[in-house]
Amino acid sequence: MLPIAVAAAMTVASLGLAGSAMAANPRAVLAVPAAVPTAVPGAPAGFTTTWSDDFSGGSNAGLNTGTWKYDTGPGSSFGTGEIETMTSSTSNVFTDGNGHLVLKALHSGSDPNSGWTSGRVETQAATFGAPAGGVVMMQASIQQPNLNTSNGAGYWPAFWMLGSTLRTGTVWPGSGEVDILEDVNSRSSVFGTLHCGVNPGGPCNESTGIGSGERGCGGCQTGYHTYAVQIDRSVSPEQIRWYLDGANYFTVNATQVDATTWANAVDHPFFIIFDLAMGGGFPAAFGGGPNSATASGGQMNIDYVAVYNKAPGGSGGAGQVASGMAGKCLDDLAGATANGTKADLWDCNGTPAQHWQFVGSTLQTSGKCLDVTGFGTANGTLAELWDCNGGANQVWQQGANNSLVNPASGKCLDDPGFATTNGTQLDIWDCNGGVNQKWTMS
Missing domain, CATH: 2.80.10.50 (Trefoil (Acidic Fibroblast Growth Factor, subunit A))
Structure with a gap:
């Protein structure tokens, strides 16, 4: 999740946007038939499966708090300018009984800049990483909120990771953040970003980070697509690679920053986060929102999440x-x-x-x-x-x-x-x- 200062640093890339399918009622949310859940894929060649969750809970059920932690409270506390309140209510965070985790943003009242609730969850485990000489891959199948630029202003879905050292006192962004999926304002896009170093400025140009920029993500509102990142410590220089539906669209090499900055940000385990924010600095950089046309009830649907590892020098390497x-x-x-x-x-x-x-x-x-x-x-x-x-x-x-x-x-x-x-x-x-x-x- 990019901090609020990104609004001053980012420029809007040229992107073909979906036309409004709901011009007559821009606050309506499109109804989507329940998708058939897919099984968690087997490990890619050379990898083994370390951990996964296919969200097989019952209809309108909460998450297993042995596996997941709810991040609750006002979005303003996250330092990104968000305006929602994150809750643990099954109105905002629930399994749907069809093999999906749902994060749902709801609005009450007439002021588009207040009255929003939504959901943010993170793994209890902060153990997902690549040892020296190894590779780790984090992947999820996600349907972004089924909205468009007419009624989706202010929506900010994200699938991302923070360095485990953040939980033990290291200050952001030195502990590292890897944003695997972000989209804003229902632009049918994906952004991949590494945050590291110091804020502001530093070797990673914070608070913008080292990013892919806006990449088109056709059909990502209406269907499930896979978003993944690999941290590869088996190559020299080490790399982080971002993937959309299996295609590598962005890579960061360790040599793009100094060795200490890279090691502090990357060479350790991470924990995984899903959240659906409303408003904040990143949406503001792309036209702002929410506004009076923004629909209540948009949801981010997650089919599965998995972590795969390749051991240093292991068979299959x-x-x-x-x-x-x-x-x-x-x-x-x-x-x-x-x-x-x-x-x-x-x-x-x-x-x-x-x-x-x-x-x-x-x-x-x-x-x-x-x-x-x-x-x-x-x-x-x-x-x-x-x-x-x-x-x-x-x-x-x-x-x-x-x-x-x-x-x-x-x-x-x-x-x-x-x-x-x-x-x-x-x-x-x-x-x-x-x-x-x-x-x-x-």
């Missing part, structure tokens, strides 16, 4: 990727580095062409990423090597039976026709559990 076809490995044909080089099948031989490393959710060798040609989604689309570019066609997750799944296509990396011939180019195909879709880091 780097090495040969052995096929279920005995004696064969995933191979970079002839060790070539040109874009479009075949990702093929070859006798396992331990050469550099078969040394693969998981970097975030990408699988890399020879400085290239394993890539689905042309963002294809059809059975038989070929796999190749290409410059790493953050595209969804370069994201791979561990699936059932040691499969490698490309979430964007919903397909598995496949040895076509159960071939055993060296040089066979791999493709993607419907996941079927076959040995030709089994891939194991060795």
Whole structure:
């Protein structure tokens, strides 16, 4: 959550905005059918699941206070200029009985700048981080409030983390803050930000922080999308990477600040926060709100939240990727580095062409990423090597039976026709559990 001073520092980016679907009644909230909850995804390739919550509580039930802590009181106490009062009431914070956590903002009275209540919760645990040499990934599936720029002014949904050292006395922002999702004024956007150093100014330009700027997030009000961040301490320099629906859209490198600032802000565990604020400095930087047209009852719906870890030097980090076809490995044909080089099948031989490393959710060798040609989604689309570019066609997750799944296509990396011939180019195909879709880091 960006502090109030951001209003003086930020500029409004050009973004195509949704037209008003409710011009006749701008204070109405669109009714949305209850979404079918999705299971918490299995760990991405090379990771293990550390913790998750799928919000399977009953209808209009409160949260498990052994897992979650309610942050209550006036929003003004958070230092961001918010005007709501955060409560633990099931009017504002509840599970819906359909596998979702709901944070709901309600308004009473005629003054748009008072009378708001909403919800903010954080994990009791402050243990989610990456050890030296490891990687941690935090991900949630979220539907932003189903409003638009006509009736959503002032809404400020957020999914973010604060450094555990904040709970033991370290002053913000030195303890670190990683904002995974923020949107303001129902602009159908996403912002990713790192806060660190000192306030004001300092190496992280506080209170603005080091941020992605405004990125379009089409359909994020009307459907669920995944928002994630990875803190990667296995690479040099260390990195924080932000993802929307599996695509890396923003990266911060440790070398962008001094080593002490980075270590104090990043190299420790975090706790996770969800909140739905109203008003404050960030909305003010984008036109202000709430106003007389702002709808009461907008809600932020969370389907699941999960934390995944990759251990330092653990299996699945780097090495040969052995096929279920005995004696064969995933191979970079002839060790070539040109874009479009075949990702093929070859006798396992331990050469550099078969040394693969998981970097975030990408699988890399020879400085290239394993890539689905042309963002294809059809059975038989070929796999190749290409410059790493953050595209969804370069994201791979561990699936059932040691499969490698490309979430964007919903397909598995496949040895076509159960071939055993060296040089066979791999493709993607419907996941079927076959040995030709089994891939194991060795």
